[in-house]
Amino acid sequence: MRIDDFNPRGPADLVDPDTGWVSRRVFTDPDLFSLELERVFAKSWLFVGLTQEVAKRGDYVTRVMGDDPVILSHGQDGQYRVFLNACPHRGALVCRADRGNSPSYTCPYHGWTFQNTGKLHTAADDLSCYKGRVDFTHYDLVTARTQVYGDLVFATFDDQLPPLEEYLGDARWYLDMFFDRTPAGLEVLGAPVRWRARKNWKYGAINFAADGPHALAAHGPITRTVLEKFGMPAEMLRDLAIAGPAVRAGNGHGMIVVPNPPGMPEFTGFPPECVALYREHLKPGQIEVMKDMFNGVMTIFPNMSWVHFPLAFGADEPFVNFFNLRVWQPVSASETEIWSWFLADKEASEEYKQASLRIGVNTFTAAGTFDQDDSEAWAAIDAGSRGTVGKRMMSSYQMILASEDERIPNFPGPGEAYNSTYSEMSEFGILLEWRKRMEGVS
Secondary structure (H helix, E strand, O other), X not given: OEHHHOOOOOHHHHEOOOOOEEEOHHHHOHHHHHHHHHHOHHHOOEEEEEHHHHOOOOEEEEEEEOOEEEEEEEOOOOOEEEEEOOOOOXXXXXXXXXXXXXXXXXXXXXXXXXXXXOXXXXXXXXXXXXXXXXXXXXXXXXXXXXXXXXXXXXXXXXXXXXXXXXXXXXXXXXXXXXXXXOOOOXXXXXXXXXXEEOXXXXXHHHHHHHOXXXXXXXXXXXXXXXXXXXXXXXXXXXXXXXXXXXXXXXXXXXXXXXXXXXOXXXXXXXXXXXXXXXXXXXXXXXXXXXXXXXXXXXXXXXXXXXXXXXXXXXXXXXXEEEEEEEEEEXXXXXXXXXXXXXXXXXXXXXXHHHHHHHHHXXXXXXXXXXXXXXHHHHHHXXXXXXXXXXXXXXXXXXXXXXXXXXXXXXXOOOOEEEOOOXXXXXXXHHHHHHHHHHOOOO
């Protein structure tokens, strides 16, 4: 379908909620990209990092929110804060290292110094030139609203957004199932891995919200290797995906759950020493979903995603879950920087954690098998969609037409659960939220 046949009146009209058609300009237009930085990223709670990354007072890491550089700081007063990484005097970066520990940050241009609580400590070396006419209380670092959910730090510069828990809504039930399933919680297995890919940021967010049909086409070889361990044809994954639910958790948050293949034991891939802790710590509905979960993939709108499932490299090796958390950081309409963390239950054995990390690095990093598959596909979409004719065309999410009435009435988790990960319902939910934001509706 050509966009000429759709006759959009504005950016929001580029996504048609009734037909499932989406203009490819949504993924390629630089003007739309600039607008979504204002209307999507500047008006959302964005994941910035984990408290473990700044565990000690004085610790900091530098990150990006939308297109703004920021500092995640653990202040001397024990509070976690996110600052705009820009001197209020002239705008220079006040922190230029990726991470470190310091009681203060100093602007390299004029030497203004700020405490790690954001307060101005020292201005120019001679304040007499201001003759007492300047109120220096306005020269503290610009501080974002910062809230911590479990170990996850979110921030926003929008004073009008509802509190984080309201923004997350039903997604909290699923966040808890992955990030707060034992008394001690999760351990971050090293610093985030970073790389850039030729793609629009929404491709990754949508894919992890999530796209069931691409699994066999894009990831055929490694999928076949996994299922062969169970003596099952790879095509069975399609049947499993069709049998798994797709969930819209509100506010653009969405996920899919692929159930275990027949014969796979409960809690396959999870550390055995943690299973009893899951049963004690989680709600019965969360246990019901987790114990038979082969694959769990989710996106918190707009750009925080994770993927969780079991793999084994050797024929005699046990299955081990890897847990990959990532951010799709927008760079331009056709470029994304991916920030990728690996996590494991703190109570798991060191042997399990290292096995989980090894599997994750080999599959979901720039050189990993799954990420290479996805990046190649996304680059191909970008190449086919940004030309003079290509950007006039529409992309299809029309599986929603066959799925919108197939709600699961007794799904144990909150939100809208649909019968199949092939439904495109959860991934299209990302675009519906994008459409609402681009209309200027928060």
